[in-house]
Amino acid sequence: MARPETLVVVHPGSACGSADFNLGEDAADAARARLSRAIEEWDGPVAVVDGELSDELLAYTDLDRTIRDALARAGRRGARVKACDAAGETHLAAGRVADALQLDPACDAMVVTGCWFDPKDGWGCVNEVARGFREMGFEARVDETSAVAEASDDYADAPGFKA
Numbered sequence: 001m002a003r004p005e006t007l008v009v010v011h012p013g014s015a016c017g018s019a020d021f022n023l024g025e026d027a028a029d030a031a032r033a034r035l036s037r038a039i040e041e042w043d044g045p046v047a048v049v050d051g052e053l054s055d056e057l058l059a060y061t062d063l064d065r066t067i068r069d070a071l072a073r074a075g076r077r078g079a080r081v082k083a084c085d086a087a088g089e090t091h092l093a094a095g096r097v098a099d100a101l102q103l104d105p106a107c108d109a110m111v112v113t114g115c116w117f118d119p120k121d122g123w124g125c126v127n128e129v130a131r132g133f134r135e136m137g138f139e140a141r142v143d144e145t146s147a148v149a150e151a152s153d154d155y156a157d158a159p160g161f162k163a
Contacts, residue, residue, distance in 0.1 A: 045078065
């Protein structure tokens with residue numbers, strides 16, 4: 001039997017102004033749309049890992065509303081934790097999510113998305129959070145809706161990536 005999956009949205013604030021700057025507005029709009037669609041369609045536990053740019057969500061109301069709605073749908077199976085990359089806390093995100101939702105590696109699996117994901121080199125906060133879950137014994141996969149740090153559709157060789 002498949003384990004119930006929890007969607008973990010990493011640093012969604014980075015999908016706002018930072019994405020506009022780093023990807024260009026058209027690519028950032030497309031990345032936000034993919035991320036929003038994945039969150040809207042999710043019908044299960046949800047965790048959001050906020051970072052130093054989460055305040056930017058207030059200016060990107062569609063994504064902000066999508067996240068708030070998903071957390072409301074999840075009820076007690078939803079959580080928001082803070083783990084800022086700038087403060088060197090991203091490696092703590094997996095543990096904070098697991099504690100907040102009382103998850104068990106023997107019973108639960110993780111789907112990680114958000115910003116940033118590098119399918120070739122394995123860097124980025126999405127990769128770091130997914131690795132953290134794996135180190136704790138969870139099954140964890142990176143979702144194809146993760147914002148890729150550079151224009152690339154080549155996910156085939158990405159560590160832990162399964163579409």
